[in-house]
Amino acid sequence: MKVNDTNDPGCRRKSMINLAGFLARSSANGPGIRSVVWVQGCPIHCEGCFNPQFLPFSLAHQVTPSELAEIICVQEGIDGVTFSGGEPFTQADALGELGEMLQHRGLSIVTFTGFSPEYVLGSTRPAWQRLLAITDLLIAGPYIPSLKCDTPWIGSSNQRIIPLTDAISLPAPCSPAPGHVTEFTIHADGTLTATGFPDGRFIKALAHRCRGV
């Protein structure tokens, strides 16, 4: 797969996180209860991407790693944080810095990437190494619609779940799989976030109803 693997889209300061979305608590984005950080921008452009609004390398919300760490560290009862996107490895330095702060607070890190595991784990880029160093569980590989599957936390069967430390317990291979989870969060301002692996037709129908069309 040929991809533009630029590590700096040039639209943000490297020390800042270009934040596309944040959810304080989720049980659909990795094992346990996790805060979720979605970054803006992905060069991979998989057909059928679940988050097409996060693909452009446009400016979203600029936050420093320490500002985001402060918000995450006051969340009660979370097991850790998930980095998703967009493509987290295009903001590897800033996410690595954030992950270092969170790990000091005892939180585990799940990092999603659309790059292949071989490509990411074989990289010698210092920023990528920094992000890998604080990642406990790597979920890697592009989404391929023809390989769509029902395995928890992945969208297609080519994607791989790779523990890089023993900080996160995974369900035993023989235990009943929970399958895909779709989670809805109603925020204080009345907006609704659908996350996990929502069915596209259902989301379209829901959006239609919410607009009263």
Ligand code: SF4
């Ligand atoms: S890697 Fe993820 S965010 Fe990027 S295009 Fe593929 S599914 Fe979408």
